[in-house]
Amino acid sequence: MYDQFDVSLEDAELLREVELTTNLIIAASESDEPLSPEEIDEILGVSPNDD
Known part of the structure; x- marks a missing residue:
């Protein structure tokens, strides 16, 4: 039956953005400084140079 x-x-x-954000959060949480x-x-x- 079709739903x-x-x-x-x-x-x-969106999945790539979530991955990048997650990577930033992990790196920031593992760092003692900003x-x-x-x-x-x-x-x-x-x-x-990626402008």
Whole structure:
């Protein structure tokens, strides 16, 4: 029987954002000091030249 409310959704972009946010939270919780901008860029996989 067809159920119109049984819809599987997957938003790849949202899942990636959640993963990046989770990585930042873990790194921040493991650090004794605030993360530097360079550390944040490394965790997010970006470089200063990615403009």
